Amino acid sequence: MAQELDLDAVIRRRIRGLRLARGWSLDALAARCRLSPSTLSRLETGHRRIALDQLMPIARALDTSLDQLVESPEDEDVVIRPQPSSTPGLTTWLLSSDRALHGMTVAKMRIQPGRPPAPDRLAVHPGRDWFTVLSGTARLHLGERVIVIEAGQAAQFSTMVPHAIVAQGGPVEILTVLDHDGERAHLHAEDPSGDRLVRGSAGRPEPGGVDRASAE
Structure with a gap:
């Protein structure tokens, strides 16, 4: 009553x-x-x-x-209780509902440290990505550039430039905002080689995907 x-x-x-x-x-x-x-x-x-x-x-x-x-x-309809989704080297928490933010997706990612990605392994997709580093240090490979992003800093870039995000010196946690293309590329679809966008260390499956050697 x-x-x-x-x-x-x-x-x-x-x-x-x-x-x-x-x-x-x-x-x-x-x-x-x-x-x-x-x-x-x-x-x-x-x-x-x-x-x-x-x-x-x-x-x-x-x-x-x-x-x-x-x-x-x-x-x-207000409180979101995210559940972790893990692949080797990468854990993701979705922080927005399907109907929120006009099609944008907010996610937290914990990336384990790994080897630098080879130039031909950098991903490309339409749109723009934005992320901020919550803890640790991220290394953004953007075309031929390598940009270090410290905790408290943020990065925004065109995803038509080949790119990957790697942890430097230890695990890194980032908060990212993805448009539809970014969500599909980072969280769902695999590229033709079977790899995902966030890359990792040698000798074991890479964060967010599989090791190319084992795939071939």
């Missing part, structure tokens, strides 16, 4: 908040949803019970859906 009353209060606040955000008076919204201003006022202040046949025209007038208006205020 308490949860029902809490949701009722949330719905009232949503109606009032959306109305004020549009700069509408009670009279203006009442005219749009064909309710009297006094009825709408009592709905917003809790002096009248909310009925479904009243919510539907209010939702339409406020240019929202009934589902959004009555959505439960539980924390499941």
Whole structure:
């Protein structure tokens, strides 16, 4: 019963908040949803019970859906509880939901130290990548350049330039924001050789993929 009353209060606040955000008076919204201003006022202040046949025209007038208006205020749509996904040398935590950030994906990665990638092993895909180093030191191989990124620093670059991220001197943790192409390249699809973008050490499967020698 308490949860029902809490949701009722949330719905009232949503109606009032959306109305004020549009700069509408009670009279203006009442005219749009064909309710009297006094009825709408009592709905917003809790002096009248909310009925479904009243919510539907209010939702339409406020240019929202009934589902959004009555959505439960539980924390499941806010709190993300990431689970680690591991391949040899690389652990990834997804920190954004599928519907968040307009198609962008946020992930934390822990990369184990490894050998520098050969030039022909650097990856290319459309778009731009961004990451910041949370701990450790990252070595960004970007075309012919090698750029050291320390904890607290960030990097942003065109991924049409051949690139790879390697840990230097010990494990490195990064927070990265990927667009659709970046997510597909870094987190899902393998390139034709069977390797992924984040490379690793000799003599064992490379972080995020397989060792080329064992693949061949």
